[in-house]
Amino acid sequence: MIKLRGVDRFYENGAARTYVLRRIDADIREGEFVTIMGPSGAGKSTLLGILGMLDHGWTGEFKLLDYAVEKLRPKQRAELNRKYIGFVFQSYHLIDNLTVYENIEIPLSYRNVPSSQRAGIVCDALDRFHIVGKRDLFPRQLSGGQQQVVAIARAVVANPKLILADEPTGNLHSAQAREIMELFKNLNAGGTTIVQVTHSETNAAYSDRVIYLQDGWIVKADPRTQSG
Amino acid sequence: MENNNALIRMEKVSKVFVTDEVETHALAGVQFELNKGEYLSVAGPSGCGKSTLLAILGLLDTPTDGAYYLNGQPVTGLKLSERARIRNREIGFIFQAFNLIGDLTVYENVELPLTYRGMPSAERKRRVEQSLERVGMAHRMKHYPSQLSGGQQQRVAVARALSGDPLILLADEPTGNLDSANGEAVMKLLKELHLAGSTICMVTHDPRYSEFADRTIHLFDGRIVEESAEVSASHQ
Numbered sequence: 303m304i305k306l307r308g309v310d311r312f313y314e315n316g317a318a319r320t321y322v323l324r325r326i327d328a329d330i331r332e333g334e335f336v337t338i339m340g341p342s343g344a345g346k347s348t349l350l351g352i353l354g355m356l357d358h359g360w361t362g363e364f365k366l367l368d369y370a371v372e373k374l375r376p377k378q379r380a381e382l383n384r385k386y387i388g389f390v391f392q393s394y395h396l397i398d399n400l401t402v403y404e405n406i407e408i409p410l411s412y413r414n415v416p417s418s419q420r421a422g423i424v425c426d427a428l429d430r431f432h433i434v435g436k437r438d439l440f441p442r443q444l445s446g447g448q449q450q451v452v453a454i455a456r457a458v459v460a461n462p463k464l465i466l467a468d469e470p471t472g473n474l475h476s477a478q479a480r481e482i483m484e485l486f487k488n489l490n491a492g493g494t495t496i497v498q499v500t501h502s503e504t505n506a507a508y509s510d511r512v513i514y515l516q517d518g519w520i521v522k523a524d525p526r527t528q529s530g
Numbered sequence: 531m532e533n534n535n536a537l538i539r540m541e542k543v544s545k546v547f548v549t550d551e552v553e554t555h556a557l558a559g560v561q562f563e564l565n566k567g568e569y570l571s572v573a574g575p576s577g578c579g580k581s582t583l584l585a586i587l588g589l590l591d592t593p594t595d596g597a598y599y600l601n602g603q604p605v606t607g608l609k610l611s612e613r614a615r616i617r618n619r620e621i622g623f624i625f626q627a628f629n630l631i632g633d634l635t636v637y638e639n640v641e642l643p644l645t646y647r648g649m650p651s652a653e654r655k656r657r658v659e660q661s662l663e664r665v666g667m668a669h670r671m672k673h674y675p676s677q678l679s680g681g682q683q684q685r686v687a688v689a690r691a692l693s694g695d696p697l698i699l700l701a702d703e704p705t706g707n708l709d710s711a712n713g714e715a716v717m718k719l720l721k722e723l724h725l726a727g728s729t730i731c732m733v734t735h736d737p738r739y740s741e742f743a744d745r746t747i748h749l750f751d752g753r754i755v756e757e758s759a760e761v762s763a764s765h766q
Contacts (some may be wrong), residue, residue, distance in 0.1 A: 408631070
């Protein structure tokens with residue numbers, strides 16, 4: 303589903319180049335659940351931003367499904383993102399003046415789903431994530447864990463093939479984190495490909511495999527155990 | 531005596547939270563008016579009821595007791611759907627945490643509240659560009675929030691609040707996540723909007739920022755304990 307070859311991401315500082323990612327080769331198959339790990343500053347979030355087409359300043363080859371992303375214009379990339387990708391962020395990114403229902407409806411409104419169909423789709427999502435009773439509440443009336451469940455419901459409401467999650471449990475305590483990981487596990491069992499960035503070994507254990515990054519390079523094993 | 535200029539009128543508004551055996555009076559008989567074109571700041575320590583008051587003002591919550599008139603219309607007894615309509619059309623929200631969506635561009639984030647209204651896309655485009663122009667972020671239209679500084683993200687959030695042409699802007703600790711330089715810049719932006727005619731109600735615990743407003747009401751334990759005007763505050 304994803305194929306990266308020789309992907310570099312760097313910033314120009316006058317004559318010098320600072321590399322954030324260096325010669326990244328990676329393959330992620332459809333239906334996989336993959337974790338990206340590494341110390342802070344290793345380039346994890348940058349890599350996720352490239353996969354999600356939020357970042358255009360890279361070089362190399364990136365194939366998503368049958369599309370050669372490096373050859374696409376920004377507008378076409380945005381369309382790919384809309385069609386195939388759902389995002390989950392550490393800080394939820396819910397809108398505080400919209401209800402749970404309205405927050406989940408957002409991706410449908412910018413995907414031009416007719417409003418007659420939206421209600422059914424949103425209600426399905428509320429049902430699936432057991433938050434029917436919360437539909438008219440606002441984010442501030444929910445716990446952090448519940449807010450993240452809503453954010454995940456929003457990420458999957460338009461039925462993406464790929465979920466990208468950046469530290470999805472970073473603001474949660476361990477019981478809530480477990481619940482979120484179980485949700486991911488279920489979505490993955492249903493066929494959704496998931497790529498998550500995390501610092502947590504416990505969260506990583508839910509995935510099929512781990513890609514380790516260090517100083518912008520992919521390394522074979524956990525850099526922490528290697529240096530020890 | 532009726533004040534026809536009052537955009538907001540709060541009459542003896544109370545909010546009581548009941549948990550098990552304890553009753554918490556988050557607001558106890560709060561009463562004030564806010565005129566069209568005014569800039570009001572609500573100050574007080576954390577736990578004084580500021581956020582509860584802002585939630586009621588923004589129709590995110592209902593008072594236990596008392597009345598709230600928005601633009602002359604009583605809004606406390608309205609149906610859920612009617613409240614949602616007023617909230618989405620008449621109130622622009624600015625939050626401490628910006629509330630931008632990370633996988634939408636600046637343009638799309640600002641457009642979001644307009645898509646709910648079934649507004650034609652040409653009109654949406656005009657409004658989005660105009661409000662980004664007003665906050666000085668038109669050149670960043672195609673960027674994503676992660677490519678912007680905190681101060682710039684808050685400017686985009688302000689543009690989103692403006693795009694719907696609301697009756698009032700409600701700002702909840704708009705500088706809370708910003709360093710002082712960026713915080714100052716956002717406060718200047720709000721001041722400019724106010725001078726251009728916007729009605730603003732801002733909640734803050736930072737006295738430096740209260741001084742940007744025309745007047746300040748001080749809350750303590752759910753009551754208004756003091757009201758001050760800008761002139762007296764800046765000459766103290």
